[in-house]
Amino acid sequence: MPGKPPFENPPFENPVLPGCHPDPSICRVGDDFYLVTSSFEWFPGLPIFHSRDLVHWRPLGHVLDRPEQLPLDGVRASGGLYAPAIRHHDGTFFVVCTLVDGTRWSGHFVVTATDPAGPWSEPHRLEGEGFDPSLFFDDDGRAWLTATRLTGRYKGHTEIWLREFDPAGMRLTGEEHVIWDGAVRGAIWSEAPHLYKIGGRYLLITAEGGTAEDHAVIAARADRVTGPYEGDPRNPVLTHRHLGLDQPIMATGHADLVETARGEWWMVLLAVRPYGGYFANLGRETFLTPVRWEDGWPVAGPVEPLHAMPDLPEHRWPAEPSCDHFDAPDLAPCWNVRRTPRKHWWTLTERPGHLRLRVRPESLADTDCPSFVGRRQQHRDFAAFTALDFVPADEHACAGLALVQNEDFHVRHVLGSNGLQVVRREQGIDTVLAEQPAPPGRVYLGVEARGQSYQMRYAVEPGRWQSLGDPVDGRLLSSEVAGGFTGAYLGMYASSQGHPADGVADFAWFEYMPL
Numbered sequence: 001m002p003g004k005p006p007f008e009n010p011p012f013e014n015p016v017l018p019g020c021h022p023d024p025s026i027c028r029v030g031d032d033f034y035l036v037t038s039s040f041e042w043f044p045g046l047p048i049f050h051s052r053d054l055v056h057w058r059p060l061g062h063v064l065d066r067p068e069q070l071p072l073d074g075v076r077a078s079g080g081l082y083a084p085a086i087r088h089h090d091g092t093f094f095v096v097c098t099l100v101d102g103t104r105w106s107g108h109f110v111v112t113a114t115d116p117a118g119p120w121s122e123p124h125r126l127e128g129e130g131f132d133p134s135l136f137f138d139d140d141g142r143a144w145l146t147a148t149r150l151t152g153r154y155k156g157h158t159e160i161w162l163r164e165f166d167p168a169g170m171r172l173t174g175e176e177h178v179i180w181d182g183a184v185r186g187a188i189w190s191e192a193p194h195l196y197k198i199g200g201r202y203l204l205i206t207a208e209g210g211t212a213e214d215h216a217v218i219a220a221r222a223d224r225v226t227g228p229y230e231g232d233p234r235n236p237v238l239t240h241r242h243l244g245l246d247q248p249i250m251a252t253g254h255a256d257l258v259e260t261a262r263g264e265w266w267m268v269l270l271a272v273r274p275y276g277g278y279f280a281n282l283g284r285e286t287f288l289t290p291v292r293w294e295d296g297w298p299v300a301g302p303v304e305p306l307h308a309m310p311d312l313p314e315h316r317w318p319a320e321p322s323c324d325h326f327d328a329p330d331l332a333p334c335w336n337v338r339r340t341p342r343k344h345w346w347t348l349t350e351r352p353g354h355l356r357l358r359v360r361p362e363s364l365a366d367t368d369c370p371s372f373v374g375r376r377q378q379h380r381d382f383a384a385f386t387a388l389d390f391v392p393a394d395e396h397a398c399a400g401l402a403l404v405q406n407e408d409f410h411v412r413h414v415l416g417s418n419g420l421q422v423v424r425r426e427q428g429i430d431t432v433l434a435e436q437p438a439p440p441g442r443v444y445l446g447v448e449a450r451g452q453s454y455q456m457r458y459a460v461e462p463g464r465w466q467s468l469g470d471p472v473d474g475r476l477l478s479s480e481v482a483g484g485f486t487g488a489y490l491g492m493y494a495s496s497q498g499h500p501a502d503g504v505a506d507f508a509w510f511e512y513m514p515l
Helices: none
Strands: 009-014 026-027 032-036 045-051 059-065 079-091 092-100 108-114 124-126 131-137 143-150 158-166 171-180 191-198 203-207 216-222 248-261 265-270 287-292 297-300 306-308 355-358 373-376 382-390 398-404 410-414 417-425 429-436 443-450 453-459 489-495 504-514
Touching: 009 131, 026 248, 032 079, 045 079, 045 489, 059 108, 092 131, 092 453, 108 410, 108 443, 143 191, 158 191, 171 203, 203 248, 216 297, 265 297, 287 306, 306 489, 355 373, 355 489, 373 398, 382 398, 382 489, 398 443, 410 443, 410 453, 489 504
Parallel strands: 026 079, 079 131
Antiparallel strands: 009 306, 026 032, 032 045, 045 059, 079 092, 092 108, 108 124, 131 143, 143 158, 158 171, 191 203, 203 216, 248 265, 265 287, 287 297, 355 504, 373 489, 382 443, 382 504, 398 410, 398 489, 410 417, 417 429, 443 453
16 A cells, blocks of 8 residues: 555664674563673673663673683684573573683583673583583473584584583583484584473574575474474575575574563574675674464564564663773773783773773784774774874884784784884785875874775874775675684774884774764
8 A cells, every 4th residue: 555654663774783793692581681692702702782672782791701701812713702692590691602712621611690781600611512502491490401513424414412401500410312403404504502492392493504695594393302303394494595695684594582571572693794795794793583483383584674673662772972082991892802811901091081002012913812902893884083192112013993804814004113004914914005104193093994995094183084095805804705703893903013012002082983
């Protein structure tokens, strides 16, 4: 009918958490929803968010925010913290996760808190192989842990296993049960298991097909928690693999379900928004899509850029400021560093109103914790700017702006003893793309990205921006080029590039905005 609104409720825009927020897991407590995502090698680890309408989320902080909680030292790029799951039971929040390829220890662990904003406990390590653990609290008082492991039967073959979990002793007990290994013969990467009890039956939700364009959501159910599980005859429940590579949303999978107080069901899941070809610089993001039920099976998708709002009172939070003036006692939740910091190489107090970074030998090319404070790229088109006070101590010292995918793929827009440089690191090889002398004193550095064109800018007087070099091809910041599982980060950086160091770099503010 002409003039009919396209949505019964006002629409919301996907993703609900833009930028690198993969593997979402959600729980509801009363009218409040809490969500955690993977963080890999970045610290603090496991960001946690709060919402009252499933659409608008505010950061509460991080589950792992103390260096002593978790050793990310030396973890490879895209190693670290994989696929957390959050559940609430008897007044306690549980987050279970896997540390992958740790240099001190690896494996599953669980942390708890009575307040999701923290403090969270020290990790309790759990036995068992694999990754993607999840907890399920049954209505008979028993609790169970599911996880995924490789079998070696063929490339990519995995199986889902189940063991009872003792919340009092923080340990696994009893017999192990293998409950699933894929919806189809020859399935690969059956993973991301979550268990629910709905209508008296046990529902298993998994992912399948790998986390690229063949990603999918799978459903199975059983009369007993230990199985046997029968697959949904219409599996996959949700996928975009058949829609072609030109879709705005791709790689849908790794889902978790939640029921609202009004009886609606919703699914949070990861997906990507490729641009400039099939390149996902933003990484895997958190999306929201409704779920309905047919014959006891969940039905969902496709995931759309716009959906009707959940049947919940809209609850917006105060907007996060676009510019951080570094006048708070601690770094804002958006900021991360690479791996666990063992030295306090940044400060907000030595020069109030500035973020001060120590110039240290560690660099972005090292599997270490360099002096880099970064945030996620969250938009295809964006601008970021900062103001830098820095006097290089020698020809090795530099400081400025960096855009990072990993040790071998990043871009540095820095001030050194010879002035300003734009340096591209691709496949582990540095190439100086542009140079410009700079007068002493404060310098302003920026980047403007429009699609895969990243233009570096600078100014020596506020607002009088000039381009430095030609635009950089941003595809090197995508995991499709660089490998791994994360999106691009950008932020402030200082280093003496492997040489003995002294000195500091002061950043007066950092502004990030969509264009």
